[in-house]
Amino acid sequence: MKLKSVLMATALSGVALGAQAQEVTVMSWGGAYTKSQVEAYHKPFTAETGIKINSVDADNPATPIKAQVEAGNVSIDVADVEFSDAVRLCDEGLIEPIDLSMLPAAPDGTPATEDFIEGALQDCAVGSIVWSTIYAYNSSNVDGTPTTIGDFFDTEKFPGKRGVRKSAKATLEMALMADGVPAGEVYDVLDTPEGVDRAFAVLDRIKDDIVWWEAGAQPPQLLADGEVVMATAYNGRIFNAAVAENQPLEVVWDGQILDFDLFVVPKGAPNKDNAMKFIAFSTDTQRLADQASWISYGPARKSSGELVGLFMDGKTQMGPHMPTAAANLENALVNNFEFWVDKDAELNERFNAWLAN
Structure with a gap:
């Protein structure tokens, strides 16, 4: 009986450790931009799922993907890249296809495929911002x-x-x-x-x-x-x-x-499933609007626009500072x-x- 209890405790502790070990490594561009993602995406994602985010930065996150994939030593789960890099990496087979049906609908039920602005959804990439x-x-x-x-x-x-x-x-x-x-x-x-x-x-x-x-x-x-x-x-x-x-x-x-920035998942990402969960979470209507309260990049979803309000200072209207303002x-x-x-x-x-x- 005692042995059975020990085995049970060991098994349960293994499950707990496995849960604690869940993580996603997200590579972005640093500075105020990464901060906007940490506040709008990373912290709420971890709070909701318990999955830890390892945030790393590069001058251009597309650059390490090819080397890592070809070396069979991928450490990045999600990368934030420019549009032309997303298309090129997809064409070269260096990033994973993304099932767009996993993306949540807009609050009024509009499917994600109709809610994202034109060009923001690609075979291997999901747009988050319009910047300039x-x-x-x-x-x-x-x-x-x-x-x-x-x-x-x-x-x-x-x-x-x-x-x-x-x-x-x-x-x-x-x-x-x-x-x-x-x-x-x-x-x-x-x-x-x-x-x-x-x-x-x-x-x-x-x-x-x-x-x-x-x-x-x-x-x-x-x-x-x-x-x-x-x-x-x-x-x-x-x-x-x-x-x-x-x-x-x-x-x-x-x-x-x-231009657009989009999320991609390198081929061979060690935490692919969690990477896809992170992308679906971070590109919903509210999260994209939340990011726009930290930095003046336009959300890639139409339904996010009306939710964009004040900067985090509580007084600056973000609309006029968006590249997409008329x-x-x-x-x-x-x-x-x-x-x-x-x-x-x-x-x-x-x-x-x-x-x-």
Whole structure:
């Protein structure tokens, strides 16, 4: 009888340990963005399920996936990636297909497949936010008021260093818009050798004044420290610095480039089932609205919009700070995901060669 009790206790303790060991490793971009996810997704998910979240960050969470999958040593369960990376990783068989039927309906019963905005649901990815690359300036260090994308590339009118992401994507599109190419024609122009040459010619104008950045937390810091007077940046990072940290930073929406971030699960993820539970939980109507109260990225669900209210300071209305606000869309470009899936390697090779000269 005693032996039976010991065996029973051992078995029960094994079950308890198994429950405690449940976890999900989520890789994101760091800074204010990861904080918004921790508050809106991670903490409530753990509270509801008991599953622990290991939060890790990278300059670009898509980068480690290929190496980990090919090495058969995957430590990431969920990664937050840009749209073109999600499509490419799916095409290469490096991430898991996602059963969209697992996603919860909107509060009024609208199926998830009809509630997410167009493009936000893919075979291997579920969108969470709409964000944009904008440029911003430090009003303490700029004489006058920059208002157009052309002003970013005009160092005679607005002298000083410029912070630019060390990447062809978004940088080339902004250069063409600054050179007078209408937003609707940018990708047609960039799809030609002459168009690529034209974009690099615009970059040549400011090459000696560029300070390159790679992580999203860098542009607000460069601006605040006075190392640059203007910088391309992710709109939510500038919002956080300006509103939460009271930095004198201003966003210029003209020429913004809209994009999605989506959740993916690498092939061979050690906690695949829990990863899928996390994605379903985190992309429901309320969670996406909750994230938008921490950072100014638009929710990927239509039904979340009306639930977005005040920033966590309790006084700042989030709506006007969203890239999708009507006033901010007057000269906006939607990132052409298919273009970058096809052209990413080629244009970044040209970009890196230009950097080296």
